[in-house]
Structures are given as C-alpha cells and as structure tokens.
Amino acid sequence: MTLEYYLGIGRTITLGSYLFEAEAIKAFARKYDPQPFHVDEEAARNSVFGRLCASGWHTTAVWMKLNLAFRGEAWAGHGPAPEFGPSPGFKNLKWLKPVYAGETVTFTRTAQDLRPLASRPGWRILTLHSEGFDSTGDKVIEFDSAVLVKAG
Amino acid sequence: MTARKWAFEDFAEGVEIDLGTKTVEAGEIVEFASEFDAQPFHLDEEAGKASILGGLSASGWHTCAMFMRMLCDAFLLNSTSQGAPGVDFVKWKKPVLAGDVLAGRLTVLSGRLSRTRPGIGFVTWRAELKNQKDELVFEFQNTCMFLTHEAAAA
Numbered sequence: 045m046t047l048e049y050y051l052g053i054g055r056t057i058t059l060g061s062y063l064f065e066a067e068a069i070k071a072f073a074r075k076y077d078p079q080p081f082h083v084d085e086e087a088a089r090n091s092v093f094g095r096l097c098a099s100g101w102h103t104t105a106v107w108m109k110l111n112l113a114f115r116g117e118a119w120a121g122h123g124p125a126p127e128f129g130p131s132p133g134f135k136n137l138k139w140l141k142p143v144y145a146g147e148t149v150t151f152t153r154t155a156q157d158l159r160p161l162a163s164r165p166g167w168r169i170l171t172l173h174s175e176g177f178d179s180t181g182d183k184v185i186e187f188d189s190a191v192l193v194k195a196g
Numbered sequence: 197m198t199a200r201k202w203a204f205e206d207f208a209e210g211v212e213i214d215l216g217t218k219t220v221e222a223g224e225i226v227e228f229a230s231e232f233d234a235q236p237f238h239l240d241e242e243a244g245k246a247s248i249l250g251g252l253s254a255s256g257w258h259t260c261a262m263f264m265r266m267l268c269d270a271f272l273l274n275s276t277s278q279g280a281p282g283v284d285f286v287k288w289k290k291p292v293l294a295g296d297v298l299a300g301r302l303t304v305l306s307g308r309l310s311r312t313r314p315g316i317g318f319v320t321w322r323a324e325l326k327n328q329k330d331e332l333v334f335e336f337q338n339t340c341m342f343l344t345h346e347a348a349a350a
Contacts, residue, residue: 076261078268079277092278100280101261105232108257112234128235129248130288131256137283164248187283192248
C-alpha cells in the first residue's frame with residue numbers, strides 16, 4: 045500500500061450523511077452565529093432565506109465531524125501509520141444553497157495532491173476538495189483545504 | 197445604541213471595525229471538539245503539549261465559529277445582512293490555545309451594488325485575529341450581502 049493510495053489521492057470518498065435538525069441548528073447558532081434566520085423559525089420566514097437554515101459554519105463543522113469519523117482501509121504500508129496534524133487553512137468556500145432544517149447533507153472529500161513540507165521534515169501537506177449535497181442532489185457547499193500529514 | 201442599522205453604504209472602502217476581544221476557555225475548546233473535531237490535541241492538555249500545536253488548542257473550525265460570533269456581536273446582528281455566499285480564504289496561522297485572548301479587526305476592501313438585485317450590495321472585507329502576544333493567529337476574507345438604507349426602510 046502506497047501513501048498516495050492510503051490517502052486516496054485522485055479518488056472521491058463519500059464521508060457520510062448528516063440530518064440537520066432544527067434544534068441542533070438553533071443550538072449551534074445560539075452559541076456562534078445568532079443571526080435571526082439561524083435561531084428562530086418565525087424570523088427565518090421573514091428573511092431572505094424563507095425558512096430556518098443552518099449557519100454555514102455549522103455545515104463546515106459537520107463536514108469535519110464526518111471527515112474525522114470516516115474510516116477507510118487500515119494502513120498496510122511500510123513503517124508506522126501516517127498521522128494527521130493541523131491544517132493551515134482553506135479557500136474557495138462556497139455556501140451554494142441554504143441547508144434548511146430537516147435537510148440531510150451527504151459530504152465528500154477528494155484528496156488532490158501530496159507534497160513534502162520543506163519547513164518540517166517528516167511532514168507533508170495534503171490538499172483536499174470537499175463537497176456536500178442535499179437530499180435533492182443539489183450541491184450546498186464546496187471548499188478547498190489542506191492538512192499536514194506525518195509519514196515516513 | 198442607535199436604532200440605525202449598519203447598511204451597505206456604511207461599509208466604504210477602508211472602513212475599519214474593532215471586533216472586540218474573546219477569551220478562549222479550555223472548556224469550550226473541548227466542548228466544540230468533542231462534537232465536531234475530536235482529535236487529541238483539541239481534547240486534552242497533555243496530548244496538545246505532545247503535539248506540534250504545543251498545548252490544548254482550538255479546532256480551526258471552532259476559531260471560525262468564535263470569529264463569527266465576534267462579527268455578530270460587533271455589528272452584524274445590528275445590520276441589514278442578507279448572508280454571505282462564501283469565504284475567499286481562511287488562514288490558521290498559529291494555534292489558538294486555551295487561555296488565549298483574541299482581538300479582532302476588520303477592514304473593508306470594496307463594495308459594489310448588485311446589478312441584478314436592486315437595493316442589495318456586496319461588501320468584501322478582510323479580518324484578522326491576534327492573540328495577547330500580538331501574534332497573528334487567523335486571517336479571513338469574504339464577501340457579505342447587505343441591503344441599502346433605502347431598501348431596509350422600504
């Protein structure tokens with residue numbers, strides 16, 4: 045098993061699905077994004093969105109939850125299993141469609157590129173493109189991110 | 197507090213907005229990470245110290261969420277915001293550690309009225325969070341939509 049295969053370079057992986065329930069949407073938004081259309085059904089009806097919908101940061105947090113929970117094939121290459129570290133950031137995040145209360149979003153991740161990190165020997169940087177689709181198949185979110193990976 | 201809300205016209209190029217400060221508590225780091233980003237360095241002080249982050253550190257997604265709350269409290273909840281279509285970039289420059297005090301600042305880069313939707317304008321801004329050591333920990337750029345004063349009054 046190569047490191048590239050283990051990390052899924054060039055393959056799109058379905059991470060899983062998540063049901064955005066109204067109570068969870070409101071609980072997240074009350075803490076982090078208490079705009080009326082994320083915390084109150086009535087206010088949401090009178091807003092640009094028309095219905096209660098999740099904070100965009102709730103959607104990204106759930107991507108991370110499923111990304112972390114996903115278990116692919118166990119490491120079967122040489123040396124210790126690769127270890128994931130922190131991320132330097134992301135770009136091109138698009139909230140393409142509101143994630144309404146009661147909607148189920150299915151998230152994917154496509155590993156794109158792996159290269160050595162000159163500043164940290166033993167570490168590499170993995171770039172990812174991620175997407176989320178609602179129950180009608182519409183894309184609701186996409187973004188490009190990166191993560192450090194420690195590998196021999 | 198004035199009844200007048202922040203609207204498109206108030207975000208002229210070069211306008212700077214103080215986003216206040218936010219103290220990051222260990223408990224909230226663990227709470228967020230337990231639900232969304234349960235990696236050892238976000239859950240446990242010792243595991244954080246043993247990692248390249250150097251201590252119990254907030255999930256980057258948690259930092260985004262804390263930043264959003266700072267935006268909301270600084271002005272967004274008292275504005276004509278119509279939401280945002282996305283984020284150009286976020287850079288997690290340094291770990292956000294338990295006990296850090298983050299200070300936020302936002303600078304308007306540009307604004308333009310929508311050609312297709314009367315009464316709505318797009319405002320592009322850049323923002324940053326610095327810690328108590330004046331180190332840049334977070335950089336952010338996106339575009340947000342606001343009603344004009346006239347549209348909001350209609």
